[in-house]
Amino acid sequence: MNDMTPTREQREAQLQGMGCKRKRVEDIRFTQGKGNYVDDIKLPGMLYGDFVRSSHAHARIKGIDASKALALPGVIAVLTAEELKGLNLAWMPTLAGDMQMVLADGKVLFQNQEVAFVVAEDRYTAADAIELVEVEYEELPVLVDPWKAMAPDAPVLREDIKDKTEGAHGRREHYNHIFKWQVGDRPGTDEAFARADVTIKETFYYHRTHPCPLETCAALASFDKVKGELTLWGTFQAPHVVRTVASLLSKIPESKIHVIAPDIGGGFGNKVGVYPGYVCAIVASIVTGRPVKWVEDRMENLSTTSFARDYHMTTELAATKDGRITAMRVHVLADHGAFDACADPSKWPAGFMNICTGSYDIPVAHLTVDGVYTNKAPGGVAYRCSFRVTEAVYAIERAIEVLAQKLGMDSVDLRMKNFIRREQFPYQSALGWEYDSGDYYMAMQKALDAVGYKELRAEQARKREAFKRGETRELMGIGVSFFTEIVGAGPSKNCDILGVAMFDSCEIRVHPTGSAIARMGTKTQGQGHETTYAQIIATEIGIPADDIMVEEGNTDTAPYGLGTYGSRSTPVAGAAIAMAARKIKAKAQMIAAYLLEVHEDDLEWDVDRFQVKGLPEKFKTMKDIAWVAYNAPPPGMEPGLEAVSYYDPPNMTYPFGAYICVMDIDVDTGVAKTRRFYALDDCGTRINPMIIEGQVHGGLTEAFAVAMGQEIDYDEAGNVKGASFMDFFLPTAVETPYWETDYTVTPSPHHPIGAKGVGESPHVGGVPCFSNAVNDAFAFLGSTHIQMPHDPWRIWKAAERLGLHQ
């Protein structure tokens, strides 16, 4: 070998494969203002749509008069439910098996509901015109409190289904009831509670909030009357699902619908569902024959498209007096708003709420969820979370604290005592999941050591004494959370969306000169798929990541896939990539054997090449092989070097982590300062540590926002409070704490590369960690639970209730 021959290490480094901190390819365009988001797209003759929205939360519509609007120069059309009825589009199916009004049909059910769609030459004219549409309302009694939804005299919200006793998820017990969902062993749980030494019961309200990506939802529809083809650009986390739904609704064949999700400015669950704006843009384009763009403003985004959470979780634990948990019982009252538009896999009306036994070996459990209608916006999306896992983890991680308090134990000791042990994996949980792998004890211990947990508790004890003596007005809170997520939906045996199984896909084409393109069924919204997917392929087939293009979001070119949410991209699409790459590698091996005139079994893979075992100088690189694959394949072999894989995962993956937060709270102002936040994540195999760290920072910041102030609230009249950045808490760089990150690696045994997914873990684990810190600060005064969000006003009120201001 001469000096120019790269060493094995050099070849490996050149690949920029899995495990390296590859810099993102996306950044090259984003840092130069060359991203291409929906609102950046401009088509000739394009019109703008805007909504007339309801000022009432519940009212009958007596009449809509659009004549003044239509008389305004530049206004092209005004659509109402009447127009949509002609096309059978006044209502549309939701992902949860319910029907939702596209435009108000006879009545409105929540404030800011879409009533009419104005189409005009430019956005200013459209905005002027919506002011000119006159809507006459007759107010109806408003139902805001979900606890009153099933009262005998509650107002009837959904007249369309008021007499239906069967819903998409079984029997309905009341006209405002959506479903009752039960899992687990009720008699067994009752029995364990009856026998228990100690029990606790507490209702944790996980308040309504919103994913709020910085880019709002938008769509641009262009219908070509001559070809009968529809092109739809939009903020879609799941473009193929949008195409299927658009086809079912419009009756245009799927082959003639081209859905394109260009760059997306964050999603966090907001951009999974199908919204009236998308449907109206499509209809308006069909009606006018011109392209129609619809872009939400922030107020519309926060108050109409996809809230998250709103779970009232009555949580009970039973335990022996030495702290062994013997049973768990949970009842959830789920406020779904006016339509059940949750974006869960169809068979899971409460998502994966049954992961609520958490990281603990709880022998028996029972969970009931009642979903109800109220006069609030629909949604119930998985905000940076895999289908209600955030809620589930909040319930168990708060309950553990309450139980520890009652037992007089340190909550960390209680956790350690009840952890699922390493040797118990794969572990069957009482509520039906099979956890793939974990080493909880090691992760917890590493976290404790990293923060110096014992010293922190000692410091806290000293501070409490000082507080009691009146020497300080500050309380110290130590928050711990240990979470297990369930992500990667999902196996077709139990996961589908409207009947479409939740597989995902990848197609890889290696070009003759040795570069490649990969097309995916997922869609990045900032996660950096273009960078990380190429790293997986680079490692698998030995082509440098820089020579691999990753393309997503165009349903014409990408294989069918279910999109990106619920941390499913790495567990599902990541696996599809590895499987497609391995098909290519298998063919490449046959070609190499032919070229080197040896048997395939005599070859071994080495970074970027097949070499003859024991004779490393006899080799063919993937690049050599690619050329031959096209131009001189072995006799009888089809030319070409490409593969497609549709991956139906055998199981979910179960990332986990240990988080610890230290807070100082001023009882007189209610201001809580996060002194320290340490996050240890185990997401299995790590593809790009830089990107993982970025995901953790972002997820923790969103967790901080939700726990400490962010909410969508309503007054008694159903007016949505705070649906703008004036009130909706988004932390700036000043409030956001500094994040310390750490990790352990426990690969998933059933995933081809062992990766589990990470994007949502920090949110799932972060929220209970902050909330536990606030609650811990006041626990020594006998307080068991303070409701989120923990803004200064609420903390101050908690202090007031505890008599700290006398």
Added chain:
Amino acid sequence: MSTIEQVPVTVTVNGKKYQRFVDPRMLLIHFIREELNLTGAHIGCDTSHCGACTVEMNGMSVKSCTMFAVQADGASITTIEGMAAPDGTLHALQEGFRMMHGLQCGYCTPGMIMRAHVLLKENPDPTEEEIRSGIAGNLCRCTGYQNIVKAIQYAAAKLNGRTVQEAAE
């Protein structure tokens, strides 16, 4: 198709002079994005909070959603599209954001970089705290700001001729 009388506006953007007739009520952000087709600056809110629309006007940071285009008459504006050198070399901030993983979805990035540009002119070597308060008018939903701070520190170091350190994992 407004019936409002159009008024003339002359601005220099990224060194190029533009003359247009616009509605007096047209926002500067719409003018930049739709009249000049410079779509790097974004819109993220209706209340002047997010800073996604931040551009540099006469050396100051402005939220271009909070001004009318006519108020910019005669002004010199720099947008993200004007940050790289004519030969395509990226500005230290653009490089820093990529090297330190200061962006994810990229939606806030043009505004962040433009804000940071003015910040570094006013304070060439800011502390972490100064950076955090200096960008408090710009929201990011993805990064948690920590790597944005590092990206700005990277740029400051580079602009001050110090060796730059790559992101620790």
